[in-house]
Amino acid sequence: MATETPVDDEVDRGPFERWVRRVIRNPERAYRAMFYTAMIVFLFTTLFPFYWLLVLALTPFNRLANVGLFPNGFNPEAFVRIFEILPFHIYMLNSFILAAMTTVFVLVIASLAGYVFGRLQFPGRGPLMLAVLAISYFPPAAFLLPLFRLFNGNVTIGLFGASISSPNLFNTPWAMVLPFSALFMPLSIFILTTFYGQIPDGLEDAARIEGTTRLGALFRVIVPLSAPGVATAGVLTFIMVYNEFFFSFLMNDGQIPEMLYESGKLLYLSNENHWAPLLKGILGFQGQYTQLYNLMAAASIVGVLPVAVLVVVAQEKIVSGLTQGALKE
Amino acid sequence: MGAESGETLRGGDRGGPYAATVRWMENLSETQFAYLLLVPTFLILGLIAFWPLVRTFDMALHADALVGRAQLGEYVGLNNFVELLTGERDALLVRPLLPDVAVDATFPFVHFDNLFVSAISATLIFSVVSVAFETVIGFGQALVLDQDFRGRRWVRVAIIIPWAVPIVIQGMIFYLMFQPGIGFGVDLVQQLPFFSFSETPLANPVDSMVIIIVADVWKTSAFMALLILAGLQSIDRSLYDVARVSGASKWQQFKYITLPLVFPTVMVAMLFRTIAAMRIFGVIETVSGCNVVPSLSCLVVTTFSNRMYGTAAAVAFLTAAIIGALVLVYIYNYATSGQEGI
Numbered sequence: 001m002a003t004e005t006p007v008d009d010e011v012d013r014g015p016f017e018r019w020v021r022r023v024i025r026n027p028e029r030a031y032r033a034m035f036y037t038a039m040i041v042f043l044f045t046t047l048f049p050f051y052w053l054l055v056l057a058l059t060p061f062n063r064l065a066n067v068g069l070f071p072n073g074f075n076p077e078a079f080v081r082i083f084e085i086l087p088f089h090i091y092m093l094n095s096f097i098l099a100a101m102t103t104v105f106v107l108v109i110a111s112l113a114g115y116v117f118g119r120l121q122f123p124g125r126g127p128l129m130l131a132v133l134a135i136s137y138f139p140p141a142a143f144l145l146p147l148f149r150l151f152n153g154n155v156t157i158g159l160f161g162a163s164i165s166s167p168n169l170f171n172t173p174w175a176m177v178l179p180f181s182a183l184f185m186p187l188s189i190f191i192l193t194t195f196y197g198q199i200p201d202g203l204e205d206a207a208r209i210e211g212t213t214r215l216g217a218l219f220r221v222i223v224p225l226s227a228p229g230v231a232t233a234g235v236l237t238f239i240m241v242y243n244e245f246f247f248s249f250l251m252n253d254g255q256i257p258e259m260l261y262e263s264g265k266l267l268y269l270s271n272e273n274h275w276a277p278l279l280k281g282i283l284g285f286q287g288q289y290t291q292l293y294n295l296m297a298a299a300s301i302v303g304v305l306p307v308a309v310l311v312v313v314a315q316e317k318i319v320s321g322l323t324q325g326a327l328k329e
Numbered sequence: 330m331g332a333e334s335g336e337t338l339r340g341g342d343r344g345g346p347y348a349a350t351v352r353w354m355e356n357l358s359e360t361q362f363a364y365l366l367l368v369p370t371f372l373i374l375g376l377i378a379f380w381p382l383v384r385t386f387d388m389a390l391h392a393d394a395l396v397g398r399a400q401l402g403e404y405v406g407l408n409n410f411v412e413l414l415t416g417e418r419d420a421l422l423v424r425p426l427l428p429d430v431a432v433d434a435t436f437p438f439v440h441f442d443n444l445f446v447s448a449i450s451a452t453l454i455f456s457v458v459s460v461a462f463e464t465v466i467g468f469g470q471a472l473v474l475d476q477d478f479r480g481r482r483w484v485r486v487a488i489i490i491p492w493a494v495p496i497v498i499q500g501m502i503f504y505l506m507f508q509p510g511i512g513f514g515v516d517l518v519q520q521l522p523f524f525s526f527s528e529t530p531l532a533n534p535v536d537s538m539v540i541i542i543v544a545d546v547w548k549t550s551a552f553m554a555l556l557i558l559a560g561l562q563s564i565d566r567s568l569y570d571v572a573r574v575s576g577a578s579k580w581q582q583f584k585y586i587t588l589p590l591v592f593p594t595v596m597v598a599m600l601f602r603t604i605a606a607m608r609i610f611g612v613i614e615t616v617s618g619c620n621v622v623p624s625l626s627c628l629v630v631t632t633f634s635n636r637m638y639g640t641a642a643a644v645a646f647l648t649a650a651i652i653g654a655l656v657l658v659y660i661y662n663y664a665t666s667g668q669e670g671i
């Protein structure tokens with residue numbers, strides 16, 4: 001700094017001013033500093049809520065009042081209690097099964113549609129794609145009432161003089177899997193359309209000349225070659241179903257099967273077909289055990305873990321799938 | 330497949346109905362085959378989306394049947410819509426579970442004497458404010474992720490994770506944060522100089538709205554960031570080289586290259602997010618309850634659980650119509666820009 005003009009020496013008051021002066025001479029440094037500041041701010045704001053949940057979950061119950069930003073003591077018992085007070089693992093298992101069922105269902109049906117939109121030329125292609133696109137934006141609230149009646153067996157169709165009631169699906173997986181599929185299928189269809197459309201025609205033609213059927217060519221050639229696309233659609237569907245709120249909240253009564261065993265014999269079984277998902281488990285803590293905040297926090301952490309692992313493992317697929325689904329189409 | 334058919338055409342070969350089906354399928358024209366494969370998709374969409382949409386409109390034309398076994402009253406034409414929009418239906422919109430808390434029209438940002446209109450305004454305020462913040466923050470996150478630096482992968486994971494958090498857990502986090510007694514958030518917001526929060530923010534409509542917007546921004550900025558990042562990465566890098574050679578500063582590069590080129594993507598992302606934000610329900614239900622912040626979807630669910638099926642259907646249909654108008658804008662953009670661009 002001494003090599004500068006005398007004026008500069010006069011105002012030299014400390015390291016910060018020296019830094020500012022260097023920044024003015026070389027703006028690259030300022031951008032660098034801005035970048036690191038922004039990165040740290042974003043990391044802090046996205047991750048802090050998780051840290052705080054952990055603090056809350058680890059704080060012993062009798063010290064919960066005015067818990068600060070650090071745990072008042074250490075007691076991991078909450079992570080065990082959540083499985084004892086409510087069978088939280090059953091709720092989670094239900095969510096897993098619902099998400100897996102929907103994913104398989106969506107992948108099969110969206111593969112057929114993706115093949116059609118991606119590889120076949122036919123009249124009506126544009127309008128049909130627009131119909132699929134439009135439906136994915138409508139609010140689930142607009143579908144709720146008729147679906148609720150449908151799944152409760154209140155819709156009857158007259159057929160050849162006899163009237164058939166819709167099956168009573170409320171509480172069963174289907175009352176949730178069907179709406180989930182309709183909600184999330186459009187995204188998978190668009191992702192798969194892009195991927196299937198990129199497979200060279202020659203490969204499909206070769207398989208057809210070898211004697212494969214049309215569907216055989218789809219499921220033995222196109223789908224395996226588009227494995228990354230299928231994985232992308234699958235991961236996104238799984239996460240979105242696991243996270244869904246509206247139908248998970250309204251299409252079941254929050255009950256799960258209750259069983260009472262005595263010396264290996266089943267004494268009592270109720271709600272055998274009730275499939276309440278994770279959401280009802282979490283809200284169960286909020287509703288029934290209003291003061292047990294540490295349990296709510298622990299249940300939230302356990303509930304987030306599976307998707308957090310999925311994000312870490314499959315982040316490339318999530319990024320490409322989300323951007324494709326929204327922008328390319 | 331086809332094994333149970335019993336009869337085979339040739340030894341060991343699959344025959345019967347299976348072979349017949351295959352032969353039939355192979356002989357279809359491309360158009361016929363395309364429509365055949367689309368049958369399952371449109372069966373599901375028809376059953377879960379198209380049919381309910383039409384049925385909802387039909388239900389909206391019927392009166393509520395508050396007593397008796399029938400679920401719908403007599404045909405009343407557009408009466409439900411008229412009464413909702415004029416506010417005559419408000420007296421009935423009381424929730425049975427919380428007898429003390431009548432859903433009233435005092436949602437305080439904009440004073441309307443009409444519950445339905447205040448539900449619309451609550452939904453619009455939420456959507457506009459949260460999408461505006463998400464765009465700015467998402468843009469910032471996208472600019473950070475667009476740089477090359479060590480550990481970029483992990484920063485990206487950290488930024489995406491809130492997007493993957495189940496809505497109910499997102500709501501639970503903010504419910505706990507602003508819970509008097511344990512949440513540090515209550516003390517924190519009461520020290521803010523520019524905005525005074527009440528001691529129980531989750532029971533106050535304005536405070537709850539702010540908290541719900543913060544919760545939504547926390548979760549969905551990442552989605553915005555990913556879309557804008559895709560836009561940023563599609564910009565031709567050589568433009569920046571040209572700019573640097575011509576002596577443009579970083580700020581000028583941003584202003585004259587990045588911003589104009591990424592603008593269409595940002596617009597689409599904003600429209601996309603606005604459509605999604607208008608459906609807001611889950612966070613409200615978990616954080617403060619539908620009686621505190623009545624969004625449109627909330628109003629559908631509360632009237633529905635009060636067995637006011639006609640009214641619920643009318644609200645649901647109007648919600649769909651409002652969102653449908655936005656969807657049309659999006660579809661129009663999509664259709665006019667062709668298959669390639671945005």
